[in-house]
Structures are given as C-alpha cells and as structure tokens.
Amino acid sequence: MIMRLVRLTLLLFSLTSTSLSAADFAARYEAIKVSATPEQLYKFLYALPKGGDLHNHFGGSIIPEWKWDILTDSTRNGGDTFYTRARFAVSPDAVDPRVRYHTIRQHTYDQLDPQKQSEYVLLLELSDDQRTEWLNAFRLDAPGEGRHEFFAYTWDRLGDMHRNPHVRFEFLAEHIKAFAAEGLIYLETMFGLYTMTTNDGTVLSDEEALLMMEQRLAQPDVADTGMELRFLETILRFSPNALQDLEITYAWVNAHRDRWVGINMAGIEESGKGYPLRFLDTYRKMRSQYPTLPLSIHAGEMDSPDKNIRETLLLGATRIGHGVNILGDPDTLLMLQHSDRALIEVQLISNELLEYVPDLSQHPFPELLRTGVPVCLNTDDRGMWDSNMTDEYYTAVTYFNLSWEELTQLGRNSLTHSFLDDASKARVLSKYDARLQAFEKELGMGDLDDALTKIDHVDAVTYGYGNRKWGFEFSKE
Numbered sequence: 166m167i168m169r170l171v172r173l174t175l176l177l178f179s180l181t182s183t184s185l186s187a188a189d190f191a192a193r194y195e196a197i198k199v200s201a202t203p204e205q206l207y208k209f210l211y212a213l214p215k216g217g218d219l220h221n222h223f224g225g226s227i228i229p230e231w232k233w234d235i236l237t238d239s240t241r242n243g244g245d246t247f248y249t250r251a252r253f254a255v256s257p258d259a260v261d262p263r264v265r266y267h268t269i270r271q272h273t274y275d276q277l278d279p280q281k282q283s284e285y286v287l288l289l290e291l292s293d294d295q296r297t298e299w300l301n302a303f304r305l306d307a308p309g310e311g312r313h314e315f316f317a318y319t320w321d322r323l324g325d326m327h328r329n330p331h332v333r334f335e336f337l338a339e340h341i342k343a344f345a346a347e348g349l350i351y352l353e354t355m356f357g358l359y360t361m362t363t364n365d366g367t368v369l370s371d372e373e374a375l376l377m378m379e380q381r382l383a384q385p386d387v388a389d390t391g392m393e394l395r396f397l398e399t400i401l402r403f404s405p406n407a408l409q410d411l412e413i414t415y416a417w418v419n420a421h422r423d424r425w426v427g428i429n430m431a432g433i434e435e436s437g438k439g440y441p442l443r444f445l446d447t448y449r450k451m452r453s454q455y456p457t458l459p460l461s462i463h464a465g466e467m468d469s470p471d472k473n474i475r476e477t478l479l480l481g482a483t484r485i486g487h488g489v490n491i492l493g494d495p496d497t498l499l500m501l502q503h504s505d506r507a508l509i510e511v512q513l514i515s516n517e518l519l520e521y522v523p524d525l526s527q528h529p530f531p532e533l534l535r536t537g538v539p540v541c542l543n544t545d546d547r548g549m550w551d552s553n554m555t556d557e558y559y560t561a562v563t564y565f566n567l568s569w570e571e572l573t574q575l576g577r578n579s580l581t582h583s584f585l586d587d588a589s590k591a592r593v594l595s596k597y598d599a600r601l602q603a604f605e606k607e608l609g610m611g612d613l614d615d616a617l618t619k620i621d622h623v624d625a626v627t628y629g630y631g632n633r634k635w636g637f638e639f640s641k642e
C-alpha cells in the first residue's frame with residue numbers, strides 16, 4: 166500500500182510539477198542542508214538509502230530497551246528467567262558499584278551458593294529506578310564513562326544472556342529490523358554461535374543452533390525486510406589461545422560460507438599478545454590449506470602512531486577496522502590513497518565515546534574520504550553508544566559538510582567492499598542504485614518546501630546518543 170501511495174505521489178508530481186533530473190539532486194541536497202532544521206536533516210538522513218554496515222559487533226549492538234523487553238518476555242526468551250546483581254551480601258561499601266547489574270539465567274543462578282544468590286534479584290523485581298540504572302549500565306551515557314567503563318564493566322554485565330539461543334536470535338531479529346527501517350540493505354555483523362545452552366544447561370551443537378537461527382530469520386518479520394545478512398567470525402587477538410582459535414575459525418568459516426563470509430580480529434592491539442605480526446605465520450599456514458577467505462581486521466585503534474595498519478595489510482586484510490592513527494603512518498596512507506583494494510571502516514561515534522578522537526573535528530575521516538582512500542561509515546557497538554547508523558551519517562554531514570556525491574559514495578563503498586560473493590554483491594548494488602534513484606525522484610520533484618514537507622513525515626527513530634548530543638527525541642517504537 167505504501168509503495169502504491171509513493172507511486173501515485175510520483176505520478177501526480179510528474180503531471181503537475183517540473184521535476185529535477187537525478188543529476189540536479191546534488192543541488193537540491195545542498196539546498197536542503199541550508200534550509201532544513203536539524204530535525205529535518207536527521208529525518209532526511211534516516212530515510213536515505215544506506216548500503217551496509219560492515220563493522221558491527223553483534224554483542225555490543227543491542228539497544229538496552231530491546232534487552233529488557235526480550236529478557237522479561239518468556240514468549241520471546243524460550244521460557245527462561247533472568248536475574249541481575251543488584252546488591253552485595255558482604256561489606257557493600259567495599260564493593261565497586263560498577264560491578265552491579267551482571268545479568269544471568271535461571272540455570273546459572275541455581276548453581277550459585279546461597280550467599281551469592283542473595284545478591285541477585287529477578288529482573289522483574291527491580292524498582293523503576295533500578296530498572297533505569299540497569300538499562301543505563303549497558304550504555305555509555307554519563308559523564309566520565311568512556312574507554313575504561315566500556316572495556317572493564319559494560320561487556321561483563323551481559324553475563325550469559327547471549328548463551329540463550331532464543332534471546333540471541335531475538336536480538337538478531339530486532340537488530341536487522343531496526344537497520345532495515347533506517348535504509349540499510351546489507352548487514353555483515355561479527356557474529357558467532359559460541360556455546361549455547363538450553364534452559365537446563367544442555368549444550369546445543371553448532372548445527373542445532375544454526376538451524377534454530379535460520380528458522381528465526383525465516384519468520385516474516387525478518388524475511389520481509391529483505392535485508393541481506395552475512396557474518397564474520399571474530400577472534401580475540403589478545404587471548405592466549407588466539408592462534409589456535411584462528412585455525413578453528415578458518416575451518417568453521419570455510420565450511421559455512423553461505424552465512425560466514427570472512428574473519429575479523431578484535432581486541433587490544435598491544436599488551437604483548439595483540440600485535441599483528443604475531444599472526445602472520447598462522448594466516449600463511451591457513452592460506453596454504455583453504456581457498457581465499459577475506460579478512461577484515463581491527464588496526465590503528467590506538468592513541469599513538471604505530472605500524473599496525475601496515476602490518477595488518479601484510480596479514481592479508483582488505484578491510485581495516487578504525488584506522489584512526491593512519492595519519493601518523495604517511496607511507497601506508499600514501500599506499501592506501503593509490504589503491505582501491507583496501508577500505509577503512511570508519512566509526513565516528515565509537516572513536517568519540519572511547520576517547521580515541523574525543524574531538525571529532527580532528528578525525529581523519531575527511532582526509533581519507535577526500536584523498537581517495539575507500540571508506541564507509543559503521544556503527545561498531547551501537548547498543549553501547551545507544552545510537553544508530555543515521556547518527557553516524559548525521560555526524561559526518563554536520564562535522565564535515567559532505568556533498569551528495571560523497572554521501573552516496575559511502576553507501577556504495579560499503580557494498581563494493583563487502584565480502585559478498587559476486588552475484589549477491591551485484592544484486593545489492595543494483596538495489597542500492599534503484600533505491601537512491603527513487604529517493605532522488607521523491608525529494609527532487611516540486612519545490613524545496615514540498616521536499617521539506619515530505620521529510621517532516623519521515624518516521625525517524627533515534628536513541629540516547631542523538632538525544633544527549635543533539636536533543637533529538639524521535640520515537641523508539
């Protein structure tokens with residue numbers, strides 16, 4: 166019905182108004198940037214067709230309110246019950262309050278000794294104030310919360326919720342639907358099956374978990390979004406077993422290439438174990454055994470200059486996650502400027518909140534974008550920033566005054582540098598072009614006021630980041 170209305174609107178406009186050609190849309194976009202209110206610009210960018218998200222940690226991407234809804238709804242969580250650590254049995258004053266809100270399943274709770282159990286309360290028994298604290302415990306929303314809060318506490322609070330397959334796949338469904346609503350057509354998320362268990366603690370085999378996942382993804386609410394979905398299996402580079410994990414991961418991804426399209430390495434790039442060259446021999450060994458598997462690897466998410474990006478390219482990566490210290494390695498920058506092969510996955514809000522680039526006006530993104538290095542925008546751990554892809558676009562446009570050509574190149578880059586097979590890549594690229602063309606037609610016809618009126622009717626969604634940073638309060642529903 167909606168499509169029919171859009172078509173009818175288009176027809177009426179083409180009969181009654183002079184229409185702008187697609188080529189003229191760049192000028193229309195500049196006029197929108199000048200005339201639109203901040204809310205209108207945000208809505209415009211929410212409705213913009215956006216390509217894909219290539220740098221997305223699934224575990225860090227779930228909006229806290231989705232967590233609450235799913236963990237407290239037995240029809241969605243497979244009949245499980247969840248507890249959270251809300252008080253301390255022994256010398257409460259000596260316990261760091263930041264360890265609050267570690268959240269666990271019934272089966273895990275049952276294994277605790279009575280004293281430990283007394284520290285946990287049922288999620289549904291939290292007071293309203295505690296519920297708000299619980300939600301906020303999963304996002305960087307308060308002054309002083311930055312890198313330390315994120316690495317030392319936020320992840321730990323997830324407890325074992327992702328071990329429940331119903332919960333994990335409901336999270337995945339929400340994630341896909343929200344991205345589809347803001348115009349993404351592809352999601353390449355860092356996602357593994359890990360060790361999932363039933364409510365009584367029985368371990369599910371990977372293949373059992375995979376079957377459950379595919380059944381969930383086939384439900385109409387997800388399938389109807391048309392989202393193209395692929396996964397990257399990720400290893401933690403600083404783990405003592407990282408080299409062995411890499412070998413196991415190669416075997417898994419190679420055997421499941423219909424869903425898993427590549428490998429990522431995340432985690433601290435230093436501290437004795439995380440440095441890129443530690444992995445070179447193992448990648449070479451794997452390449453002698455398996456057909457090509459694309460690599461996207463975190464590198465250059467550091468405060469000081471180093472050679473990590475260069476050495477990560479030597480590992481065989483064709484995508485670099487973050488690359489925020491690239492300007493400190495001019496030789497590698499020059500190489501990237503003169504080759505279309507490697508893309509840098511940029512995540513502005515992550516770099517801001519984790520204090521790698523606290524002042525975004527200093528971010529290397531415009532230098533990369535405008536000197537020929539392929540880049541795209543990504544959300545990283547958007548659940549913990551409480552943000553979405555539109556926030557990344559809005560940040561890029563407001564800080565760096567992107568042209569229409571630059572803006573749309575970001576979406577195209579994300580698809581061109583995805584790890585999709587050739588046929589699927591051609592399909593999403595033509596879908597992207599068709600959607601852009603329709604978007605340009607819809608907002609390019611009529612006069613500027615007509616376009617702004619249409620933008621006013623966009624049903625945008627924003628979360629805590631947009632609210633705290635810019636004062637936007639669009640509905641979460």
Ligand SMILES: [Zn+2]
Nearest residue numbers: 222463486545
């Ligand atoms: Zn990342």
